[in-house]
Amino acid sequence: MKKIKTVDDFNFENQTALIRVDFNVPINELHEITDDTRIQYTIPTIQKILSEKGKIVLISHFGRPKGAPSKAFSLKFLVQHLSKLLKITVNFFENCIGDSTIKKVNELKYGEILLLENLRFHKEEEKENENFAYELSKLGDIYVNDAFGVAHRYHTSITILPKFFGEKKCIGFLMKKEIQYLNQFLLGKGERPISVLLGGAKISSKIEIIENIIGFADYILIGGGMSYPFIKIKGGMIGDSIIEKNQIIEKTLKKIFHKYQDKINIIHLPKDVVIADSFKNESNTKIVPIHSIPNGWMGLDIGPYSIKNFCKIIEKSKTILWNGPVGVFEFSNFSLGTRSVAKAIANRTEKGAFSLVGGGDSIASLKMENCEKKISYLSTGGGAMLSSLKNKTLPGISAIIL
């Protein structure tokens, strides 16, 4: 953290802060925000700048409009919500570059705030484009990145735009918190026992993490679709369960088994699974050992023995990191495993453990159980969290380091 400036290193009086936020919040069919955590976490950064009588210009993306303006992806719907949270009027402008945008910024008084339209209405945002960055750079004196959710992306407003601000660039409080917690964890500084629970479908996105944490974690719990490559490589029968076919995965798994022979017993896989004869909620089900799933059947949740075993480990952990569901939790009949570990992590946190949870699915399952508030820190970026756990310096952070 030494060389990274934060908003605390600047006084924003008579300065215009161009803040890259991640307001890509989930919404329902009625276009209502279902979770405003990402907005809430940026409030301290905004308030610090406003209290110093700085001018604020907010830039963000929302969804995947593929480079063309559209009402469905406009950021305008956030104005009312943000105004309510900040208790001041939030201004809005229908573009994020160009003379009319500059005029709008110039009209803004110090101590006022302006939200600009979706960056991704310009295809250049996702293509590291110098011209687009130059146009954006005209909108502020100090660049602030408080968008952890996209800090792992090589996008113009993340990696190119800060270059135009020389030393006048920094991270906001949301980013600082995310980096601090993740670094603390990665340095093995958490109180022991340290447990890491990894689930989900794409093992390729998480396998490197195992190599990175096996040296200091006490327990690594693997669930969901991530477990089947392990079972297959050990000669088990996985039937039609999800498996990412990729030679690199096989090679990496073999390497892990070989290189960390003495540590391999800290990796806990499910012993039993709930299998289904089709990929839908209303299918026939059975509980079987994970290594003997018949053809025509697929494992969609961890079984009761595994739930008990995973929860037992969570209950004795003092530091817990979780990313990814242990089953197809979107189907109510296969959500018990994920909901049970979510509850166990929340309860353990209440008893004094530190918990860090990331990834939209894990957070959604905590919400199903109404226990997300008990978690020590909910990361605002699943992908960025995974990249950090692979010990990769996020491009959004590198762009700020002088």
Ligand code: AMP
């Ligand atoms: P990921 O993006 O890799 O974290 O994967 C999340 C997805 O994994 C969720 O949509 C889950 O439904 C899915 N998932 C978890 N366990 C399984 C499983 N056993 N079979 C198929 N999909 C799964």
